Amino acid sequence: MEQQHAIEQFYYREARMLDDRRFLAWLELLTEDVRYVIPTRHIRLGHLPARGGDEFHLVERELGGAEEAALREDRLPLLTIRAKRALAPNAWAENPPARTRRFITNVEIEDDDACAGEVRVLSNFMLSYSRHGADNHLYSGQRQDRLRRSEDGFRIAERRIVLDWNVVTAPTLALFF
Amino acid sequence: MTCGIEDLVSADATLVSRRAFTDEAVYKLEKERIFGRAWLYLAHESELKASGDFVTTYMGETPVIVARGPDGRINASVNSCTHRGVAVCHVERGHASRFICPYHNWTFGMDGRLLAIPQQGKIERPVDKARLGLRQVPRVESYAGLIFGSFDPDVAPLEQYLGNMRFYLDNYFARFADGVEVVGAPHKWRLAANWKLPVENQLGDVGHGPFLHGAVLGGSDAIAEIEAYGFNMVPEPGHGAAIRLLPPETPLASRMWGSENGSASAFSAETQAFLLDTQRQMEDRLGSVHARIKGLTYGVYPNFSFLWANSTIRVSHPRGPGKVEYWSWWVVPAGAPESVKRELQGVYNGFFGPGGLLEQEDSDAWAQQYAGSAIDYMDDHPYYYGLGAGEEEVHPLLPGVAGSCYNEHYARQFYLRWQRDIAEGAAR
Numbered sequence: 120m121e122q123q124h125a126i127e128q129f130y131y132r133e134a135r136m137l138d139d140r141r142f143l144a145w146l147e148l149l150t151e152d153v154r155y156v157i158p159t160r161h162i163r164l165g166h167l168p169a170r171g172g173d174e175f176h177l178v179e180r181e182l183g184g185a186e187e188a189a190l191r192e193d194r195l196p197l198l199t200i201r202a203k204r205a206l207a208p209n210a211w212a213e214n215p216p217a218r219t220r221r222f223i224t225n226v227e228i229e230d231d232d233a234c235a236g237e238v239r240v241l242s243n244f245m246l247s248y249s250r251h252g253a254d255n256h257l258y259s260g261q262r263q264d265r266l267r268r269s270e271d272g273f274r275i276a277e278r279r280i281v282l283d284w285n286v287v288t289a290p291t292l293a294l295f296f
Numbered sequence: 297m298t299c300g301i302e303d304l305v306s307a308d309a310t311l312v313s314r315r316a317f318t319d320e321a322v323y324k325l326e327k328e329r330i331f332g333r334a335w336l337y338l339a340h341e342s343e344l345k346a347s348g349d350f351v352t353t354y355m356g357e358t359p360v361i362v363a364r365g366p367d368g369r370i371n372a373s374v375n376s377c378t379h380r381g382v383a384v385c386h387v388e389r390g391h392a393s394r395f396i397c398p399y400h401n402w403t404f405g406m407d408g409r410l411l412a413i414p415q416q417g418k419i420e421r422p423v424d425k426a427r428l429g430l431r432q433v434p435r436v437e438s439y440a441g442l443i444f445g446s447f448d449p450d451v452a453p454l455e456q457y458l459g460n461m462r463f464y465l466d467n468y469f470a471r472f473a474d475g476v477e478v479v480g481a482p483h484k485w486r487l488a489a490n491w492k493l494p495v496e497n498q499l500g501d502v503g504h505g506p507f508l509h510g511a512v513l514g515g516s517d518a519i520a521e522i523e524a525y526g527f528n529m530v531p532e533p534g535h536g537a538a539i540r541l542l543p544p545e546t547p548l549a550s551r552m553w554g555s556e557n558g559s560a561s562a563f564s565a566e567t568q569a570f571l572l573d574t575q576r577q578m579e580d581r582l583g584s585v586h587a588r589i590k591g592l593t594y595g596v597y598p599n600f601s602f603l604w605a606n607s608t609i610r611v612s613h614p615r616g617p618g619k620v621e622y623w624s625w626w627v628v629p630a631g632a633p634e635s636v637k638r639e640l641q642g643v644y645n646g647f648f649g650p651g652g653l654l655e656q657e658d659s660d661a662w663a664q665q666y667a668g669s670a671i672d673y674m675d676d677h678p679y680y681y682g683l684g685a686g687e688e689e690v691h692p693l694l695p696g697v698a699g700s701c702y703n704e705h706y707a708r709q710f711y712l713r714w715q716r717d718i719a720e721g722a723a724r
Binding site for chain 2: 157288
């Protein structure tokens, strides 16, 4: 329970940080070796040998593998460029900035590897995005995180974002989920 | 239409009406006379290696299945059952032996032929199945692995349609000894923009780079190189190839594909060796002019684009005058080791695709240009496409008509061809 509460509080603080556009502060929540991935998601044929079973329409099979170019595959250097750029006056897709609100739910501790000092956590998100006038968008998906414990709280070592879309209908995926 | 087609583009194409991007009547003409007739990119041959492999795509707004049939030939069928119109394939790609319409289970082969009508045994009179196959795209041809289709049975052969564009396509698609392959399904995203806006951008609008993308590219050597050696080539009206023609003495490592302002030095030794070796082989095979060319952006009329340095094929699928579904494929040298391919991924998806650093800025600009095109009281304020007008010339080494990297002749020639195409009605 204590662990669950601590992780939820971490996620809420993180979400508020991003909605408040404190992107440089958010970078401090990442590990040096962070992986931040949004795989593609495709509409595929069911896996015939598994017909009639739960494996027939496995979500994982819809997600692009390592050999495919993901929608995003960021490490710390690229995430840092994105964060700093979002605060530059001539980053025309970020200035004026979007008004965002992140809702994090269904926080589920999947696997707690105390020896490695890491915990795997699933959560769902909705992200409301508004930038130009009445052009408002809602993102939804799942986050598959690997959080690493540090002396002063959790750090994000890996975040894999599973979108519910095949065709992206929001203006950009170049933001932090 | 509240203005005539002749009012959309001025005689010298230095002026293009905002209505060219927003008018419903113009859009209907585009679907009939451009998307209904031109060669449209369908798929890459590497996506259809074996009989039964298929991908689904669109020609304009018409859904098509592109498949390698039982006889090994690539064909394209309209994805709509000939019985009641339901799509017979609802996935993006895969391998199959037949397509079954969900509604009454009419069953079609991978070449579009109607194989079975399940109800046929319950009725007495025979049905002529030969007449009820999926509608075939009458012309399907490939160039350098790129498969195009046309709904016009009388369209000029693809090679002739591409004309001088083949030289620039060869510079990339014939560069690798083992050819190229498309990896995975495309990135797809919708934008509130007209389909021509991304096309125009990638026909040759390298001039926006230092400005729109100032926060990413500002002060980089890439801009200086483009301004010093860049050309906007118009190989044929409507097609475009923005390239750099480097001085002959440029070191191999600086003229090779895979290196943009020294970026290759960040790659592993294995990847750098692969890129250098590829460049050496390419220069032996394609010769001294190709050896000096580094591409930037390409366009094949009407809606195919290619980014040379970032290795991505893109197609701008129209969805009405004010919406576009943009598809973007990652392309790799087929013979590269897996580790090299992995390292090259970031050159594409770090910058392009819906999450790319540069493409997020382009996507926003296209949507904002559409918004600006759709406002009222602006018929007397067409867009100005006159930069560099009259400065074009013939280049001794490069096929087509050459302009400097800020010359907008690529767009002028595109819109002249576009206007001519939508004006040509039944008389054609």
